[in-house]
Amino acid sequence: MTRFAIYFAPPQDAPLTRLASEWLGRNAFSPASAAPSKSLRNGFSREVWRAATSSPRLYGFHATLKPPFGLTSAHTESELADRLRTFSKKQRPFQAPALRVTTISSFVALTLSEPSPDFGNLAAACVREFDGFRAPPLEEEMIRRRRSRLSPKHLENLYQWGYPYVMDEWQFHMTLTSSLDPPLRKHIGAHLAELFAPCCREPIQVDAVYLFRQPGAGDQFEVVERFPFS
Numbered sequence: 507m508t509r510f511a512i513y514f515a516p517p518q519d520a521p522l523t524r525l526a527s528e529w530l531g532r533n534a535f536s537p538a539s540a541a542p543s544k545s546l547r548n549g550f551s552r553e554v555w556r557a558a559t560s561s562p563r564l565y566g567f568h569a570t571l572k573p574p575f576g577l578t579s580a581h582t583e584s585e586l587a588d589r590l591r592t593f594s595k596k597q598r599p600f601q602a603p604a605l606r607v608t609t610i611s612s613f614v615a616l617t618l619s620e621p622s623p624d625f626g627n628l629a630a631a632c633v634r635e636f637d638g639f640r641a642p643p644l645e646e647e648m649i650r651r652r653r654s655r656l657s658p659k660h661l662e663n664l665y666q667w668g669y670p671y672v673m674d675e676w677q678f679h680m681t682l683t684s685s686l687d688p689p690l691r692k693h694i695g696a697h698l699a700e701l702f703a704p705c706c707r708e709p710i711q712v713d714a715v716y717l718f719r720q721p722g723a724g725d726q727f728e729v730v731e732r733f734p735f736s
Contacts, residue, residue: 507576509720511727512623514634514679514712515570518729521707526567529682529701534566534676534718535571535729548697558694560575561613561684569680571632571715573669574727575640579595586639587731590717593635594733599713600624605680607699614634614685614695615679616702618710622678625712629676633667643668643733711717 516522520536526532527541547555577586603620610617617624648664660670671677681692682698717730 508583508722509574509576510583510730511565511568511570511574511718511720512572512590512636513566513716513718514571514628515716515729516567516710517732522702523567523571523601524704525705526680526682527700530563530567531556532563532566534568534727536725537728546701548599548701550694554690558683558686558690564680564726565681566718566729567679568716568718568727570634571629573672574720575636575668577639578641581639583730587717589636589639590715590733593631594715595736597628597715597735599711599735602678602710602712604709605702607682607695607702609691609695610679611676612691613681614683614691615681615696615708617677617679619706625667626676628712628715629678630673631670636668640668642680646707692726
């Protein structure tokens with residue numbers, strides 16, 4: 507089943523996009539992929555690097571606003587894009603705090619150095635505005651998530667919005683690794699903090715969102731279109 511997601515991402519030619527894409531070995535704006543240089547891997551073997559980046563490489567470099575969803579039979583991709591275009595024209599650009607490399611649970615990600623109510627409001631608006639396009643989750647997915655010891659609030663979000671970590675439970679993050687064991691996570695985290703330091707010095711300009719598409723199960727997510735704010 508084809509899935510779609512509404513993501514924040516820096517522009518295609520931004521230094522952050524180029525660096526993150528080189529680290530992940532794939533740019534969501536282009537079908538080409540390549541392993542990073544040995545210097546960028548900082549001594550990690552190709553096998554370790556591939557395993558450590560397999561999950562974020564699949565999704566492409568991004569921060570989730572509306573989590574991946576299949577379309578209902580009553581809607582089309584064209585209708586989704588049209589609604590997103592209209593929605594984006596009503597948004598106003600804003601600056602978010604600078605990024606920092608940190609650990610969330612068992613993976614390494616770029617997060618905001620300070621809270622951003624504007625980003626939280628944008629994410630919540632995307633979830634609400636496009637929920638009518640979302641097909642209900644498959645029962646096996648619901649069973650899998652219910653088994654993952656979700657909090658009562660996460661369960662409430664799962665049943666209402668199809669995903670646990672939305673609305674007040676949403677946290678901005680741009681994933682850089684898969685789930686890692688503590689020693690490797692510490693090692694890679696220190697390397698990424700140094701690698702991404704030049705991209706973590708200035709506030710983020712938020713002036714557009716992106717529609718991503720996953721053609722089929724297991725396929726990589728790819729950029730469909732950029733939707734600029736007014």
